[in-house]
Structure formats: structure tokens, C-alpha cells
Amino acid sequence: MAKDLKGVRALVTGAGSGIGRAVARRLAAGGCRVAASDVKEDRVDEVARLIRGEGGDALAIAADVAQQKDVDRMTTETVSAFGGLDVVVNNAGVGYAAFIETVEDAEIDRVLGVNLLSVIRITRAATPHLKKSGRGRIVNVASVEGIRGSGLLPVYSATKAGVIGMTRSNAVELARFGVTVNAVCPGPIQTEMLSPLLADEKYHEKLIKGVPMRRLGVPEDVAGAVAFFASEESSFITGNVLVIDGGMTVKAL
Numbered sequence: 001m002a003k004d005l006k007g008v009r010a011l012v013t014g015a016g017s018g019i020g021r022a023v024a025r026r027l028a029a030g031g032c033r034v035a036a037s038d039v040k041e042d043r044v045d046e047v048a049r050l051i052r053g054e055g056g057d058a059l060a061i062a063a064d065v066a067q068q069k070d071v072d073r074m075t076t077e078t079v080s081a082f083g084g085l086d087v088v089v090n091n092a093g094v095g096y097a098a099f100i101e102t103v104e105d106a107e108i109d110r111v112l113g114v115n116l117l118s119v120i121r122i123t124r125a126a127t128p129h130l131k132k133s134g135r136g137r138i139v140n141v142a143s144v145e146g147i148r149g150s151g152l153l154p155v156y157s158a159t160k161a162g163v164i165g166m167t168r169s170n171a172v173e174l175a176r177f178g179v180t181v182n183a184v185c186p187g188p189i190q191t192e193m194l195s196p197l198l199a200d201e202k203y204h205e206k207l208i209k210g211v212p213m214r215r216l217g218v219p220e221d222v223a224g225a226v227a228f229f230a231s232e233e234s235s236f237i238t239g240n241v242l243v244i245d246g247g248m249t250v251k252a253l
């Protein structure tokens with residue numbers, strides 16, 4: 001793989017599994033120095049080891065993105081280890097499927113905290129460093145559920161629509177500092193987050209039928225797009241929301 005990201009300093013949240021793990025590996029393969037962060041300590045250690053084994057440069061940071069003190073520590077540790085920060089990938093997230101009448105207060109707080117408030121707090125903490133970088137990049141992992149309505153994910157969808165709103169607002173604010181802010185909106189991607197839903201065979205089948213490409217996505221389908229937004233090639237692209245869903249959202253009936 002071309003080292004198109006050589007020496008670029010990146011922080012990836014939720015890097016312990018699924019999309020975040022694939023993003024961390026892809027960025028490292030492109031030459032990034034990657035701070036791989038996750039609430040699960042054993043997972044980040046494992047991913048950092050894996051990346052080093054692949055010849056990449058990785059730092060493991062255990063942090064809960066829903067906690068302000070962890071966000072501050074994660075940012076400081078990354079900046080001190082790498083001497084600055086060029087790319088932030090806000091990927092950590094949790095799913096929550098519940099019809100609106102059964103939505104629970106504790107879950108509202110949890111899902112908002114991990115999926116949306118963390119993006120606000122991490123962006124606030126990282127922005128001074130990204131401005132200094134001269135080629136700052138923020139890539140937010142939203143979801144097609146922030147654009148369309150599935151009927152089963154009201155709280156989750158609200159957080160992802162919020163992330164898209166943040167992306168656009170920050171893109172305008174930070175453009176003059178050379179910082180681009182873009183979002184990716186994955187459709188159904190085969191990861192741990194989706195596995196409880198995929199366990200239901202009928203739902204699994206229905207999901208695939210809804211995708212014109214007749215398959216679920218894999219984490220690498222998202223990682224390539226994130227790497228593009230992190231690269232020099234996307235330097236005039238900001239405020240974009242890129243859907244990665246095998247055609248699911250543009251399909252009519």
C-alpha cells in the first residue's frame with residue numbers, strides 16, 4: 001500500500017473492534033502514527049500489537065469517550081507521544097434498538113453520551129491541535145440512520161443526525177484553519193454492533209434484500225473512505241457526508 005499518510009498523527013476512537021479497528025489498521029498501513037483508543041483496554045493493546053506486527057506505528061490508549069476526564073487524558077497522551085495531532089476519527093459508538101414508547105432514561109443518557117456528546121467534547125479538545133497542524137482532519141462516523149428512518153432506532157438515529165449537524169457546522173468554522181471535517185454514513189456493516197440483530201435470520205435476510213449489492217458491508221469498506229478523508233487528496237473537501245451502504249439509501253421500493 002502507498003504510504004500516502006506517512007508521518008500523519010492520528011487518533012481513532014473505538015479502535016478495539018469493527019470499523020474502528022479497520023480504520024486504525026488502514027491509517028497505519030498508509031504510514032500514520034496511530035493512537036488507538038477504546039474503552040476496552042485489552043482490545044486496544046491487542047490492536048496496537050497487531051498494527052506494530054504489520055510494521056505500523058501504534059499507541060494504545062484506554063479511554064471512555066463518554067467521560068470528559070478520559071477525553072482530556074486521551075488527547076494529551078496522543079499529543080505528547082506524537083508531538084501534535086493531525087487527524088481525529090470519531091468512531092466509538094453504541095447501538096440501541098427500541099421503539100419510542102419503550103425507550104429507557106438510562107439508555108438515552110448512555111447513547112447520547114457515547115455517540116454524540118463525546119464527538120462534541122473530543123472535537124473541542126482536539127481543535128487547538130488540529131489548527132496547529134496545518135492539515136487537520138476530523139472524520140466522524142455517523143450512520144445512514146442519521147439520514148433515513150428505520151423506525152426502530154429513534155435515540156441512535158438522533159445521535160447520528162446530531163453528528164452530521166456537528167460535522168457541517170465545524171466544517172464551516174474550521175475551514176479557514178485548513179481543517180476539514182467530514183462524515184461517513186455506513187449502512188449495515190458486519191461488526192459486533194450488528195450481531196444481535198443478525199442473529200435473527202429473518203431480519204438478516206431482510207437487511208440483505210434492502211441492499212442493492214445484496215451483501216452487508218465489511219469494516220474495510222468504511223476504512224478506505226476514512227483514509228481518503230484523512231489524506232492530502234481530500235484537502236478541498238469539507239462538510240461532506242459520504243454514504244457507504246451498497247446503494248441502500250438511494251433505492252426506491
Ligand SMILES: NC(=O)c1ccc[n+]([C@@H]2O[C@H](COP(=O)([O-])OP(=O)(O)OC[C@H]3O[C@@H](n4cnc5c(N)ncnc54)[C@H](O)[C@@H]3O)[C@@H](O)[C@H]2O)c1
Binds near residue numbers: 043091092
Ligand atoms: N456496524 C454497522 O452496521 C454500523 C452502521 C453505521 C454506523 N456504525 C457506527 O460505526 C461506529 C463503529 O461501530 P462498529 O459497527 O464498528 O461497532 P463495534 O461494536 O464493533 O465497535 C465499537 C467500538 O466502540 C467502543 N466503544 C463503545 N463505547 C465506548 C466508549 N464509551 N468509549 C470508548 N469506546 C467505546 C467499543 O468497545 C467497540 O470497540 C459506531 O459509531 C457505529 O454507530 C456502525
